[in-house]
Amino acid sequence: KDEKETWTPVTKLGRLVKDRKIQSIEQIYLFSLPIKEYQIVDYFLPSLKDEVMKIMPVQKQTRAGQRTRFKAFVVIGDSNGHVGLGVKCSKEVATAIRGAIILAKLSVIPVRRGYWGSILNEPHTVPCKVTGKCGSAVTRLVPAPRGTGIVAAPVPKKLLQLAGVTDCYTQAFGSTRTLGNFVKATFAAIGNTYSYLTPDLWAETKFTMSPYQ
Amino acid sequence: MDKKNGSKHSGGEKVKETTASLKNLSLGGSPAVLPKHGQKQVASTNNNTNTNTNTNTNTKNGKKPKKSTHHGGGGASSQNAAVAAAPKKNSGPVLLGMPDSPMQSADDTDPYVTKIGGVPLWLDQDLPAPAKYGICGACGKSMYLLLQAYVPLEKSPYDRVVYVWACNQRLCMRKAGSFRVIRALQLNPEYAQKLEKKSKPATAASTASALNPVVGASGINPFAAPGAFDMGNALFGGSGSGFANPFASANSTSTNPFAPPSGFGVGSPVLAPAVKSFASVTSANVPEKQDSSSESEDEDAAKESTEWPEKLSSFDPHYLYITEEVLEDSDAAKDDISQRYSHLLALEESVNKDDDDDNDSSNKNGGATWSGETYEKAVLPKGVDKAFQKFTERVQSWPDQCVRYDFPGTPLLFSYSDRTAQTLLPPNATQHSKHTNPSTHRIPRCPACKGPRGFEFQLMPNLLALLDVTSKKYLSEEEARSLKERKGAQVFDIGMEWGTILAYSCVQDCFGKKAQREDDDDDDNNRGDAERQRKVRYFEEVVLVQFED
Numbered sequence: 001k002d003e004k005e006t007w008t009p010v011t012k013l014g015r016l017v018k019d020r021k022i023q024s025i026e027q028i029y030l031f032s033l034p035i036k037e038y039q040i041v042d043y044f045l046p047s048l049k050d051e052v053m054k055i056m057p058v059q060k061q062t063r064a065g066q067r068t069r070f071k072a073f074v075v076i077g078d079s080n081g082h083v084g085l086g087v088k089c090s091k092e093v094a095t096a097i098r099g100a101i102i103l104a105k106l107s108v109i110p111v112r113r114g115y116w117g118s119i120l121n122e123p124h125t126v127p128c129k130v131t132g133k134c135g136s137a138v139t140r141l142v143p144a145p146r147g148t149g150i151v152a153a154p155v156p157k158k159l160l161q162l163a164g165v166t167d168c169y170t171q172a173f174g175s176t177r178t179l180g181n182f183v184k185a186t187f188a189a190i191g192n193t194y195s196y197l198t199p200d201l202w203a204e205t206k207f208t209m210s211p212y213q
Numbered sequence: 214m215d216k217k218n219g220s221k222h223s224g225g226e227k228v229k230e231t232t233a234s235l236k237n238l239s240l241g242g243s244p245a246v247l248p249k250h251g252q253k254q255v256a257s258t259n260n261n262t263n264t265n266t267n268t269n270t271n272t273k274n275g276k277k278p279k280k281s282t283h284h285g286g287g288g289a290s291s292q293n294a295a296v297a298a299a300p301k302k303n304s305g306p307v308l309l310g311m312p313d314s315p316m317q318s319a320d321d322t323d324p325y326v327t328k329i330g331g332v333p334l335w336l337d338q339d340l341p342a343p344a345k346y347g348i349c350g351a352c353g354k355s356m357y358l359l360l361q362a363y364v365p366l367e368k369s370p371y372d373r374v375v376y377v378w379a380c381n382q383r384l385c386m387r388k389a390g391s392f393r394v395i396r397a398l399q400l401n402p403e404y405a406q407k408l409e410k411k412s413k414p415a416t417a418a419s420t421a422s423a424l425n426p427v428v429g430a431s432g433i434n435p436f437a438a439p440g441a442f443d444m445g446n447a448l449f450g451g452s453g454s455g456f457a458n459p460f461a462s463a464n465s466t467s468t469n470p471f472a473p474p475s476g477f478g479v480g481s482p483v484l485a486p487a488v489k490s491f492a493s494v495t496s497a498n499v500p501e502k503q504d505s506s507s508e509s510e511d512e513d514a515a516k517e518s519t520e521w522p523e524k525l526s527s528f529d530p531h532y533l534y535i536t537e538e539v540l541e542d543s544d545a546a547k548d549d550i551s552q553r554y555s556h557l558l559a560l561e562e563s564v565n566k567d568d569d570d571d572n573d574s575s576n577k578n579g580g581a582t583w584s585g586e587t588y589e590k591a592v593l594p595k596g597v598d599k600a601f602q603k604f605t606e607r608v609q610s611w612p613d614q615c616v617r618y619d620f621p622g623t624p625l626l627f628s629y630s631d632r633t634a635q636t637l638l639p640p641n642a643t644q645h646s647k648h649t650n651p652s653t654h655r656i657p658r659c660p661a662c663k664g665p666r667g668f669e670f671q672l673m674p675n676l677l678a679l680l681d682v683t684s685k686k687y688l689s690e691e692e693a694r695s696l697k698e699r700k701g702a703q704v705f706d707i708g709m710e711w712g713t714i715l716a717y718s719c720v721q722d723c724f725g726k727k728a729q730r731e732d733d734d735d736d737d738n739n740r741g742d743a744e745r746q747r748k749v750r751y752f753e754e755v756v757l758v759q760f761e762d
């Protein structure tokens with residue numbers, strides 16, 4: 001249907017994107033502008049792949065028995081520096097998955113990659129040791145030499161693959177049995193790669209005008 | 214109407230056959246828009262069956278009636294929508310204004326057109342609104358017309374037009390006075406006659422059918438789609454009074470079905486003069502009148518300056534076509550997911566069959582489980598809340614929509630957490646999702662009749678994209694000069710920026726207290742009639758704006 005394919009933006013940022021005033025999603029990240037429409041992300045990153053990690057039924061006890069809803073965990077990424085994680089709970093599986101995909105797109109975050117040793121070829125690992133925490137689950141990402149691959153449990157491994165990190169050592173603390181928290185902790189760790197101030201960022205940045213101007 | 218509808222011609226023919234049957238319906242249902250100009254075309258599959266039952270519950274209540282379309286009569290343009298699906302919701306269908314073709318500035322002359330942008334056109338060229346309405350209350354510059362809509366109500370003898378102005382300065386956005394909604398009323402003698410004749414439909418029907426040779430075979434056409442009734446009702450709208458003004462209906466039949474694809478531009482000027490001449494004839498018959506009125510209201514109005522600048526700053530005008538909102542399930546998305554994740558959907562089946570936890574908690578992760586999860590609210594980016602999600606979802610089925618009309622109805626809020634929402638919603642509404650229905654008790658009452666105000670329509674952000682508000686051509690001269698001095702900095706001083714604009718207007722559609730008293734006293738007084746005919750009254754209505762963040 002034609003109506004479905006065309007997107008008319010509702011927010012100011014959406015309008016700017018539609019008019020091609022913004023060249024890349026990194027400009028949006030630079031100013032920490034909240035992305036409220038997932039079509040913006042689709043526009044800049046058409047090659048995003050989504051993957052449902054898990055659908056689990058969560059139950060609530062009511063007078064008339066148990067009320068079951070489905071919680072969907074969806075990880076999305078383009079294997080080249082952008083990942084997103086979406087969690088959505090809904091009465092039907094399909095609705096939960098669809099909602100989680102949209103939320104994952106809204107939460108796409110850039111991933112900074114670096115080198116373990118010699119600065120040769122493309123960045124392949126995390127730039128430094130980063131850690132992320134959610135609940136009691138703590139995940140620590142450590143740079144690894146080229147060719148190591150991702151040394152992690154299947155859950156964070158999937159996330160790191162979609163982020164575009166090729167080699168990485170991981171350490172997990174706390175209760176990793178709660179996989180919901182575990183995956184969120186890894187996501188937080190990946191997000192911290194750009195929060196970490198490394199010496200090469202010491203130079204003063206020249207401020208540019210926000211896309212709104 | 215125009216190019217939008219392939220079915221227009223067929224609709225027109227059906228209409229002729231069913232007109233005779235239409236006369237038996239309550240003619241008061243639709244002070245017809247279409248005989249005048251054919252712009253406001255509405256699919257109202259429900260209007261037909263409900264005009265008889267609903268006339269009492271319509272619009273006069275504060276509540277939203279079950280099925281309410283006030284622009285009585287479906288036009289051919291929306292027959293597509295009508296045929297596609299009846300609205301799924303039980304409550305009255307919301308009418309959407311979708312952008313049509315751009316209007317030529319030269320054609321921007323008809324006050325009965327519904328349009329975006331352009332210059333404001335008055336119901337009577339000699340009685341414009343006070344000029345202060347076009348000035349921003351915050352910065353004093355002149356405002357741009359966003360919307361002019363011809364929105365007569367059922368059972369009302371008045372021509373009713375709403376105007377929405379907004380200031381294009383970014384700095385004025387959040388200040389009071391930068392948005393304005395005006396409602397203009399003018400007594401329309403045709404409608405008034407029609408309302409009177411409503412009490413004698415039988416005689417009207419027979420005489421009208423005899424006099425109107427354009428109407429085809431009498432008798433109900435069993436194959437007519439429900440929408441056709443309304444279209445006919447609207448097209449021949451005042452067929453009851455058709456014999457009084459044969460030009461109007463004749464014009465409508467000849468111009469409407471064959472209106473050129475370029476839009477209303479050609480059709481409307483043909484029709485408008487027919488009506489205008491009638492009005493001007495009556496006003497010519499009435500001597501002086503302007504100074505002899507003893508009502509202070511009129512004196513005040515005369516004192517207020519009605520001097521509008523010669524060259525009004527305005528956006529490029531576009532036509533709007535009106536359609537009912539028909540919501541459909543997004544099957545396309547569902548299919549995609551069900552293909553890729555069919556195994557997961559199977560899981561849903563199994564879980565629903567046996568409420569057994571054991572199947573789900575174990576997996577191959579060496580004992581690590583996913584159990585212990587509970588329902589959690591989604592983590593949303595800043596500025597996204599439940600209201601915004603519902604808003605985008607609703608807009609997605611008709612992404613082009615510029616105006617939503619539902620009088621009196623409920624608005625589609627853009628967010629729950631801004632000042633506007635706080636005005637409309639009970640406190641702490643967002644914490645209990647049951648209470649997120651906007652109510653109007655905190656909205657100021659109509660100053661003329663002290664009656665309540667109800668939500669009438671809202672403007673959608675697509676309007677901003679359509680009108681290109683930040684384009685440099687709307688810079689005034691000094692602004693353009695200072696821009697050059699800044700050497701390449703992007704313009705951001707101009708350009709309005711809002712999420713949605715809600716307009717609330719008097720539910721009773723009052724014409725002002727003194728006029729109503731006059732109506733009671735001078736019913737048979739011809740002089741009073743003619744005087745009232747000419748008068749155009751302007752009322753400022755409440756406008757609430759919701760912004761992002």
